[in-house]
Amino acid sequence: MHVKLNIDNRSPVYLQLIEYFKEQIASGKLAMGEEIPSRRELARTLNINPNTVQRAYREMEEMGLIYTDGNMPSKVTRDETVIQKVREELVQDALEHFVSTIKTLQIPLEDIYPLLEKTYREKNGDKADGGEAK
Amino acid sequence: MIEVKNVKKSYGRKAVLRDISFTAKKGEITCLIGVNGVGKTTILNAIMGLTPIDGGEILIDGKKLTKETYEKVAYIPDSITMLPSMRIKDAFAFMNDFYTSWNEKRANELLTFFKLNLEDKINSLSKGNKMKVNLLLGLALDADFILMDEPFSGIDVFSREQITKVFTSHLIEDRGVIITTHDIQEIEHLIDQAVILDNGIILKSFYPEKIREEEGKSIIDVLREVIDR
Numbered sequence: 001m002h003v004k005l006n007i008d009n010r011s012p013v014y015l016q017l018i019e020y021f022k023e024q025i026a027s028g029k030l031a032m033g034e035e036i037p038s039r040r041e042l043a044r045t046l047n048i049n050p051n052t053v054q055r056a057y058r059e060m061e062e063m064g065l066i067y068t069d070g071n072m073p074s075k076v077t078r079d080e081t082v083i084q085k086v087r088e089e090l091v092q093d094a095l096e097h098f099v100s101t102i103k104t105l106q107i108p109l110e111d112i113y114p115l116l117e118k119t120y121r122e123k124n125g126d127k128a129d130g131g132e133a134k
Numbered sequence: 135m136i137e138v139k140n141v142k143k144s145y146g147r148k149a150v151l152r153d154i155s156f157t158a159k160k161g162e163i164t165c166l167i168g169v170n171g172v173g174k175t176t177i178l179n180a181i182m183g184l185t186p187i188d189g190g191e192i193l194i195d196g197k198k199l200t201k202e203t204y205e206k207v208a209y210i211p212d213s214i215t216m217l218p219s220m221r222i223k224d225a226f227a228f229m230n231d232f233y234t235s236w237n238e239k240r241a242n243e244l245l246t247f248f249k250l251n252l253e254d255k256i257n258s259l260s261k262g263n264k265m266k267v268n269l270l271l272g273l274a275l276d277a278d279f280i281l282m283d284e285p286f287s288g289i290d291v292f293s294r295e296q297i298t299k300v301f302t303s304h305l306i307e308d309r310g311v312i313i314t315t316h317d318i319q320e321i322e323h324l325i326d327q328a329v330i331l332d333n334g335i336i337l338k339s340f341y342p343e344k345i346r347e348e349e350g351k352s353i354i355d356v357l358r359e360v361i362d363r
Contacts (some may be wrong), residue, residue, distance in 0.1 A: 009352035013323055043250050043302040048323040049163065050302055052343060 001030065003045050013048055017056035025065060025076055026087040032080075035073045036066060047109055098123075135159050135196060136207075136279055136310065137170040138182060142189035143176055146227050150176050154190070158327070160278060160310040163301060167357065168331035174314035175212070177331075180280045181312075182209045194279070204205050205235050210272035212283040218257035222250060222267060229271055241274035244305060248296065262293025269297065280312040286320050294320060318353050328353055332361055 005020050007013060024030040036042075039057055043050040057074060060066045064082045068074045077083065102112060136158040143151040150173045158164040166174045179185040181192055183199045194203040216225045222245070229236045245252065249267040256267060269285060286294050295314070300306060301324045315321065322342070329339040337360040345351050351359075 007323060009322060010346060010350050010355070014343065015347070040302060040304060044299060045322075047298055047302065049326060051162065051326055055343075116154040120183070 001034070003037065003042060005046060007046065007048070013052045014056040014059065017042075017053065018060055018063075019054075021060060021065060022086050022090060025083060026090050030076050032076055032078045032083065034076045036076065038073060135193075136312065137196075138177065138190075139192070140190035141177070141192065141234040142188050143180060143185065144172075149334055150185075150324060151180070154331075154334070154336055156327075156329050156336060156339050158279070158310050158312045162307040162326035163311045163321075164311060164322060164327040164329060165318070165321065165325040166312065166314040166329050166331055167316070167353075168314075169316050171212075171290075173334050174331060174333045175283055178312065178314065179211065182207060182282060184209075186229065203232075205277045206277055207218055207281060208235075208269065208272040208275040208277035209283065210269055210280065210282045212287060213258065214268040214271075214286075216256055217269070221252065222254050222256065222358050223252040225256065225267065225271060226252070229274070233275055235276040237274050237276045240305065241270065244270040247300070247303065247305060260290070260293075263291040265289050265293060266297065269300065273305055277309065279312070280306075282311065282313045284314055284316070286315060286317065287358050298324060300315055316359070323351055328356075330357060330360055337361065 001024075004019075005016065007016060021030070021036070030036070037045065039050055039053045043053045059066065061074070064079060065077055065086070066074045067077060089110065123130075139155050141151050141154040142149070153176060154173070156164070164258070166177060168174055176185060177194070180187050181194075181199075183204070192199065211309050216228065220228070220307055222281075226238070226241060248263075248270060250263065250266060250270070254263075256264065259267065264307075265285060269282070271279060272282070280337065285297055289297075298321060301321070313321070313325070326341060326343075327339065328342055330337045340356065340358060342353050345353075345356060
């Protein structure tokens with residue numbers, strides 16, 4: 001797993017880590033059952049406190065996003081309902097962000113639909129798998 | 135746990151530490167932040183008993199500094215104290231003679247970690263590599279706490295990068311670290327606790343993750359708020 005994350009100095013690092021993993025899992029970049037880096041490995045890659053990584057992993061484990069068997073490396077959940085829930089949550093967050101941005105511009109909803117569709121198609125057309133830019 | 139309680143210290147009429155209290159826990163990195171001359175090094179010296187204090191007390195795992203507690207703490211000063219003519223292997227031999235807590239196995243691991251050689255002569259090394267040897271000698275000791283005075287000061291960017299990697303490596307294990315710095319940016323996300331010092335007093339001590347979560351502020355934001363310049 002190649003972790004690339006720009007850390008914001010003003011929000012808790014453990015939450016940024018959880019958010020990052022949610023995105024990776026929801027988009028399928030991290031597959032079900034895939035191993036994730038050890039706490040120390042991730043701390044080293046991102047130059048962050050190992051206790052912070054520990055906290056993020058503990059919370060993700062409580063959320064059921066990852067699981068650990070004994071001394072084995074932690075892995076992404078195999079529970080599809082959990083992954084589906086994360087996807088829905090991320091979509092909801094993105095929609096709320098979009099709506100609150102667009103609301104300040106006072107555009108009627110019916111004017112947005114065609115624009116949304118056009119932008120979506122344009123963006124999708126540029127990318128091989130409809131996901132992240134290569 | 136290292137407890138610094140109401141510590142006071144003056145040099146002549148000049149009060150260097152006016153009323154210093156903070157606690158550094160095992161398994162955590164505590165960072166003393168402040169510009170040069172605010173008393174950071176004096177605090178480390180006081181913890182090691184290298185400078186007598188005028189008031190207050192310092193406890194290491196609940197006990198005052200004795201020979202036994204002294205061995206629990208490794209002090210890494212801001213520059214190397216070995217003779218410049220020594221090779222690294224001579225420094226190893228010296229540490230081995232001097233400290234019962236010297237751990238040769240960890241010393242060799244650190245040597246590899248920092249890409250140094252036993253045959254390297256200390257005075258032929260760059261400033262950055264000298265600092266690495268300095269850190270190595272302290273980190274190799276089997277101490278529960280490690281005090282580091284300005285390990286990033288005046289060295290090149292690659293050495294700084296390599297030194298920051300120590301903090302996330304197994305070489306720190308679950309030991310407690312107290313580090314002083316006047317430049318927090320380098321290690322902003324590496325520390326557990328921040329203690330801001332100015333003029334011999336603590337302006338604020340806090341856990342940065344908590345401040346980020348509860349107030350949406352970075353360490354630098356907090357520094358700007360509390361240091362009045």
